[in-house]
Amino acid sequence: MRLALTTCSLVLLVAVVASAEERKDRRPELGFERTEDGREASARDPLHGSGDGTLIRDSVVVHSGRFSCRIDRTKPGSADFSTVTFAQDVDFTGKSIELRGWLRRDSVAQWTGLWLREDASGGSVQFDNMQGRGLNGTADWTEFHITLPLDVRARTLVFGALLAGSGRVWVDDLQLLVDDKPLSELPLKPRALTVLDRDTSFVSGSRINLKQANRAQVENLVLLGKVWGFLKYHHPAVVRGDRHWDFDLFRVAPRVIAAKDAAAAQRVLSAWVDSLGPVPPCSSCVQLPAGRPLAPRLGWLGDRKRLGSRLSAQLVQIHKNRPDVSEQFFVSFAPGVKNPDLANELGYARQTQPDAGYRLLALYRLWNIIEYWSPYRDLADADWDGVLREFIPRFLAASTTPDYKRELISLIARVRDTHANLWSGLDAQPPVGTSSLPVSVRFIEGKAVVTAYTNPRLGPASGLRVGDVITHLDGVAVDSLVARLRPLYPASNDAARLRDMARSLTRGAAGTAEVSILRDGQPLSLRPERVPNDSLDRQGERKHDHAGPTFRRLSNDVAYLKLSTVKASELDDYLSGTKGARCLIIDLRNYPSDFMVFALGQHLVRDTTEFVKFTVGDAKNPGSFGFVEPVKLVPVAPVIECPVAILIDEVTQSQAEYTTMAFRSRPGTLVVGSQTAGADGNVSRFALPGMQSTMISGIGVFYPDGRPTQGIGIVPDVEVRPTIAGVRAGRDELLEAAVRRVLGRDITAAEMAALAGPGSKPAP
Numbered sequence: 001m002r003l004a005l006t007t008c009s010l011v012l013l014v015a016v017v018a019s020a021e022e023r024k025d026r027r028p029e030l031g032f033e034r035t036e037d038g039r040e041a042s043a044r045d046p047l048h049g050s051g052d053g054t055l056i057r058d059s060v061v062v063h064s065g066r067f068s069c070r071i072d073r074t075k076p077g078s079a080d081f082s083t084v085t086f087a088q089d090v091d092f093t094g095k096s097i098e099l100r101g102w103l104r105r106d107s108v109a110q111w112t113g114l115w116l117r118e119d120a121s122g123g124s125v126q127f128d129n130m131q132g133r134g135l136n137g138t139a140d141w142t143e144f145h146i147t148l149p150l151d152v153r154a155r156t157l158v159f160g161a162l163l164a165g166s167g168r169v170w171v172d173d174l175q176l177l178v179d180d181k182p183l184s185e186l187p188l189k190p191r192a193l194t195v196l197d198r199d200t201s202f203v204s205g206s207r208i209n210l211k212q213a214n215r216a217q218v219e220n221l222v223l224l225g226k227v228w229g230f231l232k233y234h235h236p237a238v239v240r241g242d243r244h245w246d247f248d249l250f251r252v253a254p255r256v257i258a259a260k261d262a263a264a265a266q267r268v269l270s271a272w273v274d275s276l277g278p279v280p281p282c283s284s285c286v287q288l289p290a291g292r293p294l295a296p297r298l299g300w301l302g303d304r305k306r307l308g309s310r311l312s313a314q315l316v317q318i319h320k321n322r323p324d325v326s327e328q329f330f331v332s333f334a335p336g337v338k339n340p341d342l343a344n345e346l347g348y349a350r351q352t353q354p355d356a357g358y359r360l361l362a363l364y365r366l367w368n369i370i371e372y373w374s375p376y377r378d379l380a381d382a383d384w385d386g387v388l389r390e391f392i393p394r395f396l397a398a399s400t401t402p403d404y405k406r407e408l409i410s411l412i413a414r415v416r417d418t419h420a421n422l423w424s425g426l427d428a429q430p431p432v433g434t435s436s437l438p439v440s441v442r443f444i445e446g447k448a449v450v451t452a453y454t455n456p457r458l459g460p461a462s463g464l465r466v467g468d469v470i471t472h473l474d475g476v477a478v479d480s481l482v483a484r485l486r487p488l489y490p491a492s493n494d495a496a497r498l499r500d501m502a503r504s505l506t507r508g509a510a511g512t513a514e515v516s517i518l519r520d521g522q523p524l525s526l527r528p529e530r531v532p533n534d535s536l537d538r539q540g541e542r543k544h545d546h547a548g549p550t551f552r553r554l555s556n557d558v559a560y561l562k563l564s565t566v567k568a569s570e571l572d573d574y575l576s577g578t579k580g581a582r583c584l585i586i587d588l589r590n591y592p593s594d595f596m597v598f599a600l601g602q603h604l605v606r607d608t609t610e611f612v613k614f615t616v617g618d619a620k621n622p623g624s625f626g627f628v629e630p631v632k633l634v635p636v637a638p639v640i641e642c643p644v645a646i647l648i649d650e651v652t653q654s655q656a657e658y659t660t661m662a663f664r665s666r667p668g669t670l671v672v673g674s675q676t677a678g679a680d681g682n683v684s685r686f687a688l689p690g691m692q693s694t695m696i697s698g699i700g701v702f703y704p705d706g707r708p709t710q711g712i713g714i715v716p717d718v719e720v721r722p723t724i725a726g727v728r729a730g731r732d733e734l735l736e737a738a739v740r741r742v743l744g745r746d747i748t749a750a751e752m753a754a755l756a757g758p759g760s761k762p763a764p
Contacts, residue, residue, distance in 0.1 A: 085158060112163045208356045432508075463526045510529075
C-alpha cells in the first residue's frame with residue numbers, strides 16, 4: 001500500500017515556516033537575485049533553509065542571472081541533509097502544482113532533488129522530494145520537475161531543493177506552475193477563513209501554568225480529556241466547525257483545575273456543555289450497524305457516579321442525537337482509501353516550548369485520535385484510560401522541549417504502531433547525539449552485530465569488523481541499554497523495535513567511544529571514533545536486498561527481482577526476463593520504489609483472487625470501524641509460469657507488507673524469512689503543539705478470511721533468520737533457503753556471484 005507521504009524523517013525535518021495564523025500572502029521571488037524582502041541580493045545575504053551554513057549564493061557557477069544557490073556539504077556538519085526553502089500561500093486555485101528547477105551536482109554521495117510539500121492547517125497533505133529517483137554522483141545542469149495534485153485543503157506550499165549526505169549541488173531558476181501556467185499569471189483568490197483563523201485568543205499561550213496536580217486534579221483532568229474528546233466528534237457545533245475546540249479547552253480547563261472535588265468538576269463540565277447550545281432531537285437517528293469488528297467504547301457515558309447525573313444525561317443525549325454526516329470539521333476521509341484526514345489539527349508554531357495547557361492539548365488530542373480514529377485501537381495499551389491518567393502528571397512536568405518530546409515519544413510507544421512515532425522530534429529519542437560509529441548494527445541471534453560499514457574509509461579505520469558482536473558501549477551492557485531504551489521506541493512488535501534501536505544504538509557525542517566486542521568468541525576492547533552522522537550513508541540499513549540491477553538472472557534456473565529500485569515502466573523487461581526460469585525470487589526486504597501490487601500482481605494469478613480487505617472509520621459513529629469489499633487481483637497475460645518465493649524480514653513494512661499479501665495470494669507462493677514490521681494501512685498524519693508531528697495506520701488491513709496483519713506482520717511459510725556465522729561469511733541465508741525449498745538443491749557459487757555482478761541477460 002502506497003504511503004501518502006514517504007520518507008518520514010525528511011518530510012518532517014525540513015525547515016518549517018510560520019503557522020497559518022502568522023502567514024502573510026506573498027508571491028515569492030524564486031530566483032536568488034533578490035532577498036526575501038525584495039531588495040537586490042549580495043553574495044553575503046543569507047538564504048532561507050536548513051543546514052548549518054551550507055547554503056551559499058554562488059556568483060561563479062550559475063545557470064542564469066547573477067546568482068545560484070550552492071548547497072555545499074563537503075565538510076562534516078551536524079545535520080543529515082540541507083535544504084534551501086521557499087514558501088507560498090495557496091492564494092490561487094487549480095488541479096495540479098508543478099515545481100521546476102535546474103540542478104548541477106558534484107560528488108553527491110547519497111541523493112539530491114527538488115522538494116515540494118503542500119501544508120494544510122495542521123500538517124502535510126501532499127509531498128515529494130525525488131528521493132526515489134536516486135540522483136547522485138556528478139552531472140552538469142539538468143532541469144527537473146515535481147508535479148502534485150493541488151489539494152483543496154492546502155494553505156501553504158513549502159518547496160526548494162535538498163542534498164542528503166555529502167557533496168555539492170547548485171540550484172537555479174526555480175519556477176512554480178499551476179495547471180501548466182506560471183503562478184505569476186494567476187489571479188489572487190484568498191481561501192475562505194474558518195474558526196481556526198478567526199479565533200486567535202490563545203495563539204500566544206494557553207494561560208495555564210499548572211506544574212503539578214494532586215490526585216483529585218488528575219482525576220478531574222482525566223474526565224476533562226475524555227469529555228473534550230467525545231464532544232469534539234459528537235456535538236454538532238464542534239462537528240460543524242463552529243468552535244475553535246483547542247481554545248475551548250483552554251477556556252474550561254482552569255475551572256476544572258480549580259474544582260475542589262469531582263462534583264465541582266462535573267458541574268463545570270455540565271455548564272460548559274450547556275454553553276455549546278442545544279442539540280436538536282434527531283428525526284432519523286444514527287444507528288451503529290451490526291457486526292462492526294471494532295465498536296465505540298462509550299459505556300462510560302452512563303456512569304453517573306463518575307460523571308454525575310446531569311453531565312451523564314447530557315452526554316448520552318448528545319450521543320443519541322449525533323450528526324448524520326459523512327465527514328467532520330476535524331476529521332474527513334482521504335478519497336478512495338478512506339483513512340482519516342486530520343489536516344485541521346494545528347501545530348502552533350509559536351509554541352516552541354509549549355506551556356502546560358498546550359502540553360495537555362497534545363496529550364488529549366493524541367489520546368482521543370487513537371480512541372476514535374485508530375483502526376488498531378484494540379492493539380494499543382490495554383488500559384487506555386490508565387494511559388491518560390498516567391501521562392497527565394508526566395506532561396504537566398515536561399516543562400522543557402526535550403522533556404516534552406520524550407513524553408510524546410513515550411505516549412506514542414503505548415499506541416503500538418510502527419507507523420507512529422514523533423517523526424519531527426527523533427532528536428530527543430535516546431541515545432541522543434549528532435554522531436555515530438561508522439557501522440551498521442543489526443540484532444542477530446539476540447546480539448548486536450556489525451553488519452556493514454556506513455563509510456567506506458572511516459568504517460575499516462574504526463577497528464570494527466563485519467560480524468563483531470558489540471557487548472558494551474561506553475561501559476554499559478547492550479542488554480541493559482536495550483531494556484532502558486525499550487519504552488522510547490514505538491513499534492508494533494519487537495522485530496521492528498529492535499530494528500530501530502539497532503540503527504540508533506551507537507549514536508552519541510562526537511569523539512572516542514569505548515566499545516567491548518566479541519570477535520570469533522574472543523573479547524576485545526576498542527576505542528573507535530564517533531563521526532558526524534552526515535558523513536555516514538545509512539540507506540543500507542533500510543533494506544537487506546542486494547546491490548546491483550533490479551532484475552537479474554542468477555542462472556538458467558533462478559530469476560531475482562528486488563523491489564527497492566523497481567519501476568513499473570520496466571515491467572515488460574522483468575516478465576520477459578523470467579521466461580524459462582525454474583523459480584522467481586522476489587526480494588521484499590526493502591520498501592518498494594514503485595507501486596507494484598497490481599502491475600506485477602496481475603501477472604502472478606490465473607484466476608481473480610481476493611487478497612485483502614480493509615476496515616475504515618465512520619464519521620457518524622466515531623470509534624467504530626467496518627469492513628469494506630475485499631480487493632482482488634484480476635489476471636492479465638502473460639502469467640509468470642515458474643514458482644515464486646518472496647523474501648521478508650523486519651525491514652518489510654507497510655507497502656512492502658501489503659505487496660507481500662498480494663503476491664502470496666498466488667497459489668503455491670513460498671514466503672521465506674522472519675516477522676515483518678507489522679504496520680500496514682495508509683498513514684494518517686497529524687500535528688501536535690510545538691509543530692511536532694506523528695501519524696497512525698489509518699485503515700485496518702486484514703486477509704480476506706479476517707486474519708490480522710497489524711502487530712503480527714506477515715507470517716512466513718518458512719522461518720529463516722540470518723546467523724552471526726552467515727553474516728561473517730557474507731551469505732544470504734534467506735535466499736539460500738528459498739532456492740533450496742523451491743528447487744530442492746543448494747544455491748551455487750555462480751548464482752551467488754551473479755548477485756554482486758552486473759546481472760545477466762535472460763536465458764534463452
